[in-house]
Every structure is written in C-alpha cells, then in structure tokens.
C-alpha cells in the first residue's frame with residue numbers, strides 16, 4: 681500500500697490551493713490518502729510522488745481534473761433546499777420581470793440549473809415573467825459538465841420534482857433506459873454550460889438577476905472564500921438574489937448584502 685508522506689501531502693496541499701483554491705488543512709491528510717490510493721492502484725502508479733509529478737506536469741492527460749473530482753464532492757439533486765426555489769418564485773411573481781438571467785455557479789451535474797429552468801418555465805407559462813429567461817451553469821469539473829449537457833438522470837435524483845413537472849419537463853426512458861429520465865429539449869435549450877474556476881479572476885459574465893453559489897464555499901479557506909464571494913457578487917445586479925447553502929452561514933465579503941432567509945440574500949447598491 682502506498683503512503684502519503686508529510687512532505688508530499690504539503691505539495692498536494694499547495695498545488696490544490698494555488699490552482700483551484702481548495703483548502704486541505706493538515707487534518708485532511710488521511711482523507712487525501714484514502715481518496716487517491718485506489719486511483720493510484722488503478723493507474724499502476726508506484727507512489728504518491730509519481731502521481732504528484734503526473735498531475736502537476738503539462739501532460740497529465742486530464743488526471744489533474746480527476747484529482748479535483750476525487751477530492752471534492754459533486755453531490756447534488758433536483759430542488760435541493762426547496763425553500764430557495766419557493767423564495768425565488770415569490771420574488772419573481774412580485775417583480776414580474778420581462779427578462780431573467782440566472783447563474784448556477786458550481787452547478788455539478790446540472791440539477792440546480794434544470795430545477796431553476798422548470799421553475800422559470802412554469803412562471804413564464806403563468807405569465808409571471810417574460811419570454812426572455814436563461815441560465816448559465818458552470819463548474820470546474822469537465823466530467824460533471826459533460827454529464828449535465830446530456831441531461832440524463834436516474835429517476836431517484838428527481839424525487840423532489842413533482843409528478844406534474846416530471847410529465848411536462850422530463851422524457852422517461854424505456855427498454856435499456858428504464859429508470860432514467862432526460863430533461864426535455866425545451867428546457868435544455870435555455871441552459872448553457874461552461875467550465876469556470878471560481879478561485880481565479882473571471883471575465884464579465886453578467887449581470888445576472890439571480891446567482892446560486894451553493895455548497896461549494898466549504899472547500900475554500902476563509903480568505904479565498906470571501907474573494908470568491910465578492911468576485912461572484914460582482915456579476916450580480918444590485919437588487920439581485922444570491923443563494924448559498926443554508927448551512928453555510930452569512931458570507932464574509934465586502935459587497936453589501938441584505939439577509940432574506942437562510943442562505944438567501946439580496947445585493948444592495950454600494
């Protein structure tokens with residue numbers, strides 16, 4: 681069995697921090713060891729040192745991305761934290777905007793973006809918002825983005841989607857695809873996916889009316905966390921809605937925010 685030496689752990693630690701902003705305190709050494717050991721065995725790598733050379737070099741063959749995937753979690757599901765979607769529906773029904781632009785900023789497999797698409801399509805059908813609505817979904821993992829673009833999900837993942845919405849917005853698989861559902865093209869055409877590293881400066885993408893930055897801040901240290909929050913909030917219009925995970929507390933940042941409810945904020949004009 682390969683062993684992650686202290687000196688090699690520190691090299692992994694700074695590589696992950698400098699490139700993707702991920703924070704692995706010393707207590708996470710056993711976790712890195714446990715998550716990466718099976719991958720080393722699968723690749724026939726003799727040591728963590730050899731694996732480090734591979735992922736930090738120019739010809740990693742996509743292995744660096746694999747390491748990020750193994751060290752973070754992509755867990756997500758449709759209508760996670762439903763109170764956020766209820767709040768969004770309430771706010772939009774009150775404002776009745778002609779156009780709505782949303783960013784799902786750590787989208788994982790796309791569940792959050794497609795849940796929002798279902799909600800916006802419903803609001804459009806009820807005449808609460810205009811025809812012009814769209815969603816941008818980004819993540820650092822190519823693997824989850826490829827899957828999100830396919831938009832095929834085990835029905836289990838759709839457990840929080842009402843039967844009525846499933847009928848309207850999902851195509852049920854049959855035969856070998858039994859138990860799977862694909863999001864309807866009329867929603868898929870409203871969602872664009874792209875690769876984006878939140879821990880680095882980014883081009884202008886917005887301004888957005890709504891931003892979801894949920895369940896990703898946990899990976900960053902305090903300094904990176906507030907930089908990421910301010911960077912993301914610079915893409916939100918004043919008055920726009922900002923969602924983080926309900927268990928993530930109030931974000932420490934320089935952008936003025938008004939708390940609305942757990943994990944939900946409004947950006948104030950500065």
Ligand SMILES: C[S@@+](CC[C@H](N)C(=O)[O-])C[C@H]1O[C@@H](n2cnc3c(N)ncnc32)[C@H](O)[C@@H]1O
Nearest residue numbers: 753754755756786788820821877878894895896
């Ligand atoms: C737990 S998922 C959250 C998915 C969704 N927002 C939700 O709440 O269900 C966290 C996602 O953050 C992504 N991620 C981690 N570090 C990132 C970074 N530096 N930039 C962009 N995405 C990152 C991971 O690839 C993963 O898909």
